[in-house]
Amino acid sequence: MTAQLLRIGDDIIAIHAIVTDDGVTIIDAGLSGDLDILIAALAGVGRSLDDIRGVVLTHGDTDHIGIAEALRAEHGVPVHILAADAELATGVVPARGVKADAWRIGPTLRFLWTGLRRGALRTRRPSSVVPMSDGDVLDLPGAPEIIAIPGHTNGSAAIRVPAVDALFLGDAITTRHVLTGVAGARLAPFSDDAPRTRVSLEKLRGLPEARIFPGHGPEFAGTAVDLLDALDSRG
Numbered sequence: 001m002t003a004q005l006l007r008i009g010d011d012i013i014a015i016h017a018i019v020t021d022d023g024v025t026i027i028d029a030g031l032s033g034d035l036d037i038l039i040a041a042l043a044g045v046g047r048s049l050d051d052i053r054g055v056v057l058t059h060g061d062t063d064h065i066g067i068a069e070a071l072r073a074e075h076g077v078p079v080h081i082l083a084a085d086a087e088l089a090t091g092v093v094p095a096r097g098v099k100a101d102a103w104r105i106g107p108t109l110r111f112l113w114t115g116l117r118r119g120a121l122r123t124r125r126p127s128s129v130v131p132m133s134d135g136d137v138l139d140l141p142g143a144p145e146i147i148a149i150p151g152h153t154n155g156s157a158a159i160r161v162p163a164v165d166a167l168f169l170g171d172a173i174t175t176r177h178v179l180t181g182v183a184g185a186r187l188a189p190f191s192d193d194a195p196r197t198r199v200s201l202e203k204l205r206g207l208p209e210a211r212i213f214p215g216h217g218p219e220f221a222g223t224a225v226d227l228l229d230a231l232d233s234r235g
Contacts, residue, residue, distance in 0.1 A: 003163035008041045018142035023053040025140045031066035033119025054140040057081040058170025059156040060089030069124040083131035085155025091125040107181035151197025166211040175217030185230040
């Protein structure tokens with residue numbers, strides 16, 4: 001089976017698609033206005049929304065669930081998330097109110113403008129989700145493996161896709177702080193419990209994948225060991 005990784009959107013908020021002979025898996029769902037950029041990206045590789053077999057969410061925050069409900073309701077695409085974040089994603093519990101750790105006006109305005117331009121104020125929460133468990137390997141294109149890494153949220157997940165040599169970490173880490181613009185790997189802001197995230201990330205040590213994608217910021221080129229070393233070098 002051949003597999004291709006598409007990065008859709010930008011380094012502020014990205015969606016990823018795993019494209020295989022058996023169809024497409026979407027990793028995180030961006031913002032609610034992102035459907036057109038997804039359609040264009042899939043068309044570029046000869047695919048359409050009808051080829052999507054599932055959406056897999058790293059966690060339930062609003063800037064990761066954006067087009068999930070449109071895909072579910074209008075195209076029958078199941079939305080998968082760790083059970084601990086199901087109620088956050090669906091809105092049964094309110095959105096988190098975690099405060100920023102730091103900010104600068106320029107990067108903060110770019111982040112806010114991106115959200116407004118791409119539909120952050122029109123979020124449609126998925127009305128139903130498929131709960132995942134730690135250790136699951138989903139029967140979806142690319143066979144994504146689910147690794148629970150609580151900390152940013154209780155139900156945060158790392159998504160391992162060996163077929164494209166990649167780990168998707170959601171908001172466990174960032175490689176460019178959305179509110180300060182500072183580059184480099186670090187634990188992500190807006191976390192419920194950042195120290196817990198660092199402990200959770202130890203579960204990834206030893207994994208061979210050499211491409212790591214945060215929810216915000218550019219790709220981290222290196223293995224999980226390289227990432228952990230980079231995080232720890234910040235003290």
